[in-house]
Amino acid sequence: IVASAARRHDLIVVCDEVYEHLVFDGCAHIPLMTLPGMKERTIRIGSAGKTFSLTGFRIGYVTGPEPLITGLMKTHQHLSYTSPGSFQKAVAAGLAFGDDYYERFVSNMQTKRDLLSAGLMEAGFDVLPCQGTYFLTVDIRSVGREDDVAFCREITEKAKVAAVPISAFYHPSQTGAPHSYARFCFCKRPEILEEASARLARYFA
Incomplete structure (x- = not known):
């Protein structure tokens, strides 16, 4: 429904998918950006705090097409300056974990x-x-x-x-x-x- 409305009205969708890996009972999370016509219009938000059970880290990450990410970076620089370097290294290591x-x-x-x-x-x-x-x-x-x-x-x-x-x-x-x-x-x-x-x-x- 969301994807259909976004395509019909030419919308950009910001998707909070911080619980993408916390899905139980054999269910599967389907990222909105994987649906037809959504890759170029979706920004997907992930969370190291949720994915690695590190609530205090408060570090997230986004996925999306280059034009949207570039615009997002321009906005983000006015919201926060940086996260502690040790946190960034830890999250980078975590993102390299296997299935x-x-x-x-x-x-x-x-x-x-x-x-x-x-x-x-x-x-x-x-x-x-x-x-x-x-x-x-x-x-x-x-x-x-x-x-x-x-x-x-x-x-x-x-x-x-x-x-x-x-x-x-x-x-x-x-x-x-x-x-x-x-x-x-x-x-x-x-x-x-x-x-x-x-x-x-x-x-x-």
């Missing part, structure tokens, strides 16, 4: 997803399907809560487990924002995920 790295990466994250998902369900949560990213979303109504902000504050203070309210991703003035969902991150050590699940199970018992 086996990504296979292990996805397998490891899928295992952690399944571990936390099982633990949250055992604690009484309805867990939404997750076929990508680092995050699981739960419906807090399954444990008798309605307000996602209050829920996240409650479990942080009383169960000692942190989550993010989904409504935080909406502008405060926006109507219709959901308030009955919270997000948990599973890119942690297995023992931490198990402990978090156990704490929530005890708290909601």
Whole structure:
């Protein structure tokens, strides 16, 4: 749909594909620029922080046709000057990894997803399907809560487990924002995920 609209209206598309390698259950990510007629009109954004689990690095990279990248570079020079050289070298080394790295990466994250998902369900949560990213979303109504902000504050203070309210991703003035969902991150050590699940199970018992 996006590609069709872009071709029809002669649009340039900036594609956030930072989770391109975090796709589970045998699903495949299809970059928009690989679709017919999109290579010359797409800028694709990747993230070292997501691909290599190095959140603090804050280094991304873009792919696209030379005219668009040239224009992007002119804009970028007014937004940031540089990233630490050691970070750049580390990311360059990572980008040279073979396919086996990504296979292990996805397998490891899928295992952690399944571990936390099982633990949250055992604690009484309805867990939404997750076929990508680092995050699981739960419906807090399954444990008798309605307000996602209050829920996240409650479990942080009383169960000692942190989550993010989904409504935080909406502008405060926006109507219709959901308030009955919270997000948990599973890119942690297995023992931490198990402990978090156990704490929530005890708290909601």
